[in-house]
Amino acid sequence: MAYLEKKDAIILLQDGTIFHGKMVSTQNHATGEICFNTGTTGYQEIFTDPSYYGQIMVTTNAHIGNYGTTDFDIESDSVKIAGLVCKNFSSDFSRPAADKGLFEFLEDNNLCIISDVDTRALVSHIRDHGAQNAIMSTQVNDVDQLKKQLNDTPSMKGLELASAVSTKEPYYFGDENAQYRIAALDLGVKTNILRNLASRDCYIKVFPFNATYEETLSFNPDGYFISNGPGDPAPLVDAVAFAKAVLEKQHPLFGICLGHQVIALANGISTYKMHTGHRGINHPVQNLENNKGEITSQNHGFAINKEEAQSNPDVKITHMHLNDDTVAGIKLISKPCFSVQYHPEAGPGPNDATYLFDQFIELINTTKQETI
Numbered sequence: 470m471a472y473l474e475k476k477d478a479i480i481l482l483q484d485g486t487i488f489h490g491k492m493v494s495t496q497n498h499a500t501g502e503i504c505f506n507t508g509t510t511g512y513q514e515i516f517t518d519p520s521y522y523g524q525i526m527v528t529t530n531a532h533i534g535n536y537g538t539t540d541f542d543i544e545s546d547s548v549k550i551a552g553l554v555c556k557n558f559s560s561d562f563s564r565p566a567a568d569k570g571l572f573e574f575l576e577d578n579n580l581c582i583i584s585d586v587d588t589r590a591l592v593s594h595i596r597d598h599g600a601q602n603a604i605m606s607t608q609v610n611d612v613d614q615l616k617k618q619l620n621d622t623p624s625m626k627g628l629e630l631a632s633a634v635s636t637k638e639p640y641y642f643g644d645e646n647a648q649y650r651i652a653a654l655d656l657g658v659k660t661n662i663l664r665n666l667a668s669r670d671c672y673i674k675v676f677p678f679n680a681t682y683e684e685t686l687s688f689n690p691d692g693y694f695i696s697n698g699p700g701d702p703a704p705l706v707d708a709v710a711f712a713k714a715v716l717e718k719q720h721p722l723f724g725i726c727l728g729h730q731v732i733a734l735a736n737g738i739s740t741y742k743m744h745t746g747h748r749g750i751n752h753p754v755q756n757l758e759n760n761k762g763e764i765t766s767q768n769h770g771f772a773i774n775k776e777e778a779q780s781n782p783d784v785k786i787t788h789m790h791l792n793d794d795t796v797a798g799i800k801l802i803s804k805p806c807f808s809v810q811y812h813p814e815a816g817p818g819p820n821d822a823t824y825l826f827d828q829f830i831e832l833i834n835t836t837k838q839e840t841i
């Protein structure tokens with residue numbers, strides 16, 4: 470494909486800083502919150518992760534595209550990032566398992582891509598000055614016009630985005646004769662989470678973001694799951710009501726990332742926007758229950774309030790992020806519920822934390838025994 474004729478392009482940040490590069494894609498315009506991911510591999514999973522909806526992704530790995538794409542590596546049915554900013558973009562690939570180049574894959578999804586950017590300088594800038602909105606464009610001589618458009622882009626703080634990526638209708642995943650039935654609230658669920666549940670003998674019914682607890686009852690679930698997803702957790706009133714209803718009935722409940730934040734909100738713990746967030750595949754977490762370290766996959770820009778979690782008598786902090794002492798996991802004392810801020814399903818990333826899916830199955834088993 471003719472991506473070699475690259476036009477000059479800029480990335481204009483909300484604070485007025487401009488970074489220069491070359492427009493790789495046909496789509497030559499995008500807006501969103503600019504953030505970076507430090508993963509050295511896993512670009513296809515990152516670009517299709519619904520949690521990134523509305524965000525411009527800067528990749529710190531210097532080469533993007535060189536191992537192509539495959540259908541197995543997608544985390545949802547389409548590319549979800551708002552734009553891609555990278556150093557070297559390659560349409561050629563050499564991985565035998567790949568069936569398509571990244572350029573074609575992203576063109577099919579109409580994604581705006583700028584390469585040849587000094588991504589080290591850009592990432593340092595975001596790290597020092599914080600996450601903010603940005604605009605990507607070939608209108609290099611019309612910065613005032615771009616500034617106007619940028620000012621019209623909504624801030625991530627307060628933004629509800631789960632409704633944009635959630636399923637419209639319920640659907641099923643896994644083998645219907647499996648031992649456990651899980652009702653999953655889809656706030657932007659990654660496929661690898663559903664795979665991890667299905668591989669532990671779960672049959673999953675995935676419900677839209679605004680489903681009610683009552684709507685799940687005819688499925689007769691053994692356990693409940695609240696998924697990851699994009700945007701600010703604070704406006705998710707329906708999901709918080711869902712979590713409260715599940716907890717009130719003492720059903721086993723597991724939450725990942727946005728789901729973890731929703732569970733915190735349902736227990737009176739507030740969330741806040743972080744300076745730059747955590748996005749990468751080597752984030753160190755300490756499991757406070759066994760004192761072991763875990764290297765984890767992370768992707769979040771919000772976190773739960775540590776002091777409120779510590780002072781809540783029904784909440785135990787189970788995991789801490791070792792880089793900045795933010796809360797990485799909690800469990801409830803009086804209810805069968807736990808959640809983590811990071812991604813045990815990885816996709817991409819290390820598998821240190823997949824034990825959490827086994828822990829969920831154990832929780833379902835022990836809850837069942839207690840109610841017999």
Ligand SMILES: NC(=O)CC[C@H](N)C(=O)O
Binds near residue numbers: 696698700701726768
């Ligand atoms: N991966 C996620 O679920 C992200 C949760 C939320 N959107 C955040 O940025 O914190």
